[in-house]
Amino acid sequence: xxxxxxxxxxxxxxxxxxxxxxxxxxxxxxxxxxxxxxxxxxxxxxxxxxxxxxxxxxxxxxxxxxxxxxxxxxxxxxxxxxxxxxxxxxxxxxxxxxxxxxxxxxxxxxxxxxxxxxxxxxxxxxxxxxxxxxxxxxxxxxxxxxxxxxxxxxxxxxxxxxxxxxxxxxxxxxxxxxxxxxxxxxxxxxxxxxxxxxxxx
Amino acid sequence: xxxxxxxxxxxxxxxxxxxxxxxxxxxxxxxxxxxxxxxxxxxxxxxxxxxxxxxxxxxxxxxxxxxxxxxxxxxxxxxxxxxxxxxxxxxxxxxxxxxxxxxxxxxxxxxxxxxxxxxxxxxxxxxxxxxxxxxxxxxxxxxxxxxxxxxxxxxxxxxxxxxxxxxxxxxxxxxxxxxxxxxxxxxxxxxxxxxxxxxxxxxxxxxxxxxxxxxxxxxxxxxxxxxxxxxxxxxxxxxxxxxxxxxxxxxxxxxxxxxxxxxxxxxxxxxxxxxxxxxxxxxxxxxxxxxxxxxxxxxxxxxxxxxxxxxxxxxxxxxxxxxxxxxxxxxxxxxxxxxxxxxxxxxxxxxxxxxxxxxxxxxxxxxxxxxxxxxxxxxxxxxxxxxxxxxxxxx
Numbered sequence: 001x002x003x004x005x006x007x008x009x010x011x012x013x014x015x016x017x018x019x020x021x022x023x024x025x026x027x028x029x030x031x032x033x034x035x036x037x038x039x040x041x042x043x044x045x046x047x048x049x050x051x052x053x054x055x056x057x058x059x060x061x062x063x064x065x066x067x068x069x070x071x072x073x074x075x076x077x078x079x080x081x082x083x084x085x086x087x088x089x090x091x092x093x094x095x096x097x098x099x100x101x102x103x104x105x106x107x108x109x110x111x112x113x114x115x116x117x118x119x120x121x122x123x124x125x126x127x128x129x130x131x132x133x134x135x136x137x138x139x140x141x142x143x144x145x146x147x148x149x150x151x152x153x154x155x156x157x158x159x160x161x162x163x164x165x166x167x168x169x170x171x172x173x174x175x176x177x178x179x180x181x182x183x184x185x186x187x188x189x190x191x192x193x194x195x196x197x198x199x200x201x
Numbered sequence: 202x203x204x205x206x207x208x209x210x211x212x213x214x215x216x217x218x219x220x221x222x223x224x225x226x227x228x229x230x231x232x233x234x235x236x237x238x239x240x241x242x243x244x245x246x247x248x249x250x251x252x253x254x255x256x257x258x259x260x261x262x263x264x265x266x267x268x269x270x271x272x273x274x275x276x277x278x279x280x281x282x283x284x285x286x287x288x289x290x291x292x293x294x295x296x297x298x299x300x301x302x303x304x305x306x307x308x309x310x311x312x313x314x315x316x317x318x319x320x321x322x323x324x325x326x327x328x329x330x331x332x333x334x335x336x337x338x339x340x341x342x343x344x345x346x347x348x349x350x351x352x353x354x355x356x357x358x359x360x361x362x363x364x365x366x367x368x369x370x371x372x373x374x375x376x377x378x379x380x381x382x383x384x385x386x387x388x389x390x391x392x393x394x395x396x397x398x399x400x401x402x403x404x405x406x407x408x409x410x411x412x413x414x415x416x417x418x419x420x421x422x423x424x425x426x427x428x429x430x431x432x433x434x435x436x437x438x439x440x441x442x443x444x445x446x447x448x449x450x451x452x453x454x455x456x457x458x459x460x461x462x463x464x465x466x467x468x469x470x471x472x473x474x475x476x477x478x479x480x481x482x483x484x485x486x487x488x489x490x491x492x493x494x495x496x497x498x499x500x501x502x503x504x505x506x507x508x509x510x511x512x513x514x515x516x517x518x519x520x521x522x523x524x525x526x527x528x529x530x531x532x533x534x535x536x537x538x539x540x541x542x543x544x545x546x547x548x549x550x551x552x553x554x555x556x557x558x559x560x561x562x563x564x565x566x567x568x569x570x571x572x573x574x575x576x577x578x579x580x581x582x583x584x585x586x587x588x589x590x591x592x593x594x595x596x
Contacts, residue, residue: 055564
């Protein structure tokens, strides 16, 4: 089953000819095109993964794997207006989930979404997952995976509401609602006063 | 106040950075709380962005290597020869004459002479690979805002990106300025580009150091027998499985040695940096290319604080790792705790901890392990900036 953002979609943006040309060259596996893609997107892919994984080394390794996987699947990528970064993020999301699932099977983990995947929230004091304040790391664990995803996309990668909606396979209104509830839940988990349960929703 | 209205007000506040003027008082209060939560997220962005920028050069080199490996191998094409070539005619069957025999003998002799000579370029390429952690010495040839160019005995000119590097003075303390042209330095960092003539290193620590002997100028040779000498370069590959060293032999030759990773880890733990240390190369078990670096008594002065006479001024601390986080840890040393600043790409060797490089890359906790930490003190903050950590067993 395809993850949102990984497979072909109908165009959601007016054609960016340069992006389309780059995608076509990437599909032909032109090394120069892939080097350009790497330079353009590596930092954001790393940031996305780093927000999910406890180890910077692992985020670095996985970010590289994203591009290697994308290159291997290059001939299967159907551009049709889908931003290349959305495709890369879809691969990153799947690779991160695979890694976290494997780790859960091995034992306790500090990864932010591991608690959700394991079906239980961590009660212990977790080591900071990123260069986070420990209270922020703990607060993020209290969010649902959807809430963390909207925070990653909107506030870490600066995706627009429309782009986030596309990547999460939601409507724009749903994303606006989700981002409000995510921020409210974060504020509440950080010990915010006078905030009604449910994030005001 | 409806949910939809609040969603829209929040979205406008996020876009403009200001709470919309039509928001009622209770809506304003709620929006302020939401924006405060968003500000908390912003606090981690700078750290992640810095990590990503730091990781980029090595990751790019890895991807370039991956791309190079994907290129199809050249296909051998046999063309039907219309007529015998010059070489074929010379050695061809009945037409082989005395002159041809002599020419053949001379040709074979020339080839034998050529292949028996040290092949400078090939040895250089083998000494370092992309993503290797490396310590080497040289003299600063040029310095600008982006980094240094150093002249090394092993490779000639090497570019050192120094934007994220720590500069240490001769006493091992952090200094504000980069080294100047003409000063001898030791460089520790990661190989960004290993191509011949384009060697480039992402410097982590650049320390003023005593100049090491330059050797006799002959190219590197591969060492395949027990020997003694002075270490002028060490390198460990990304996976911690292969290690190499360049040894200056007493007769002035420079030898490239593939060394046992564990023995190099022990030497790093004993010295912080083995550059300038006199060592003995052994072949335990008689296995070729699996030799050990063993410090000779007096090879470094062993004064306990990591300074050794001819090497770089890295300070060496030992203790137990506590309060480990992404940004640092506390080293509980015999004479008290030391706050240690940890770089995103800090090299950690498993040493005798029982952990593996795969464990460490997978995020295994190093809390509670004993360790030797090499680096330098920042006199402004009192913190110790780590260059290298070699783990030991839990106490």
